[in-house]
Amino acid sequence: MLKKVLAISVAAMGLAATATTATADNHSCTNDTWKKVMERGKMVVGVKADYKPWGFRNSDGAIVGMEADMAQAAADAMGVKLEMVAVQSSNRMQFLEQGKVDMFIATMSDRADRRKLVGITQPNYYTSGTNVLAPKALKIKDWEQLRGKPVCGKQGAFY
Template identity: 25%
Template sequence: MRKFLLLCACILLSVSAAVTAFAGDGSWDRVKKEGKLGIGLDDSFPPMGYRQADGKLVGFDIDAAEEVGKRLGIKIEWQPTAWAGVIHSLNAGKFDCIWNGMTITEERAKEVAFTKPYIMDGQIAIVNFKDKRFKGLKDLKNYKAGTQKGSSGLEAVKKLGSAPTELKEYEDYPKALLDLEAGRIEVVVVDNVTGRDMIAKRPGKFRILPGMISKEPFGVAFRKNDKDLREKVQQTLDKMVKDGTMTKISRKWFAEDITNPKKF
């Protein structure tokens, strides 16, 4: 009898372990039950996510996330937060994910779980539209450059074949572009999506040198334990890439498709 009871106990433990293994972590079930997905972002990052003059939140990430919410049958709840502490806020449970043009890095991947890249961003070089000296990145010689203080542009400049004779650091990119237009510098190193957005708003003033100095993939960040939720969003994004929805959103904001994984 003891052996029989012991055998039954072992079987029950095995079944319980198997059920637990396939039960998932409950993160998607929680969001589905609540009917909303909380997303943290810096709402001043055009064209990924920013406020219009009337206060409406718009941008590439806004359109993409809202479409995911529509397909999953849940509401998207945007939660603006200070970018410096956005990962801490995520892990503290203030929202469910970060969807805001966040570059996937090894350092960040230690703290959060990223989706696959949904955009391949990178650092580019912008010159004055009328400046004919530079046709490509290899032509950058004896030039003064500028970029934003604390940005990835500082590291990108080091990857150029020829170092600038002078590198100015600005509080923001618009100030760098003002100096570029005035001829005080000759090149601005900036991330692709931001640079293209600024150029589009001032046609005929600047142009982008062909090619990228570096590549920086964007991903949606989740808490490490929320594997079910991350996978659900990933599956939806994959479908949006396959059916052309991501291409459509990309062309709306960038006038080209920068969401095709085959081109990453």
């Protein structure tokens, strides 16, 4: 049951780039993308293909992973076929704007500037942030303990 609710939520939010009214039971919706997907019987979803375990290519070249599974569950809940398109962090928003995908499930952090452009599911299935890794012997409990101490870091993705 939870998987079906998540799939319907992902599909509804992903297709709702603007305010819409939708009910999953009777497929009535004022969103043009939802209608387009239902009419053609296929949902085109952008997913990562370069970020294990979220989305990656298996030995046969097929996109697999958690995001691919979520996309399939959403398509199944809607009763449509699924076409997955590999996206990258640098092009996922553009693919949506250009109509190359109907929605994307692609490890995007929730930020206020992004909420102005796309609908984002709640609760988030993916989040990112800043972490500090240090030997236990240093007994670091909060950020203030790092003041004045040398630290090193990596800018950008860590994978």
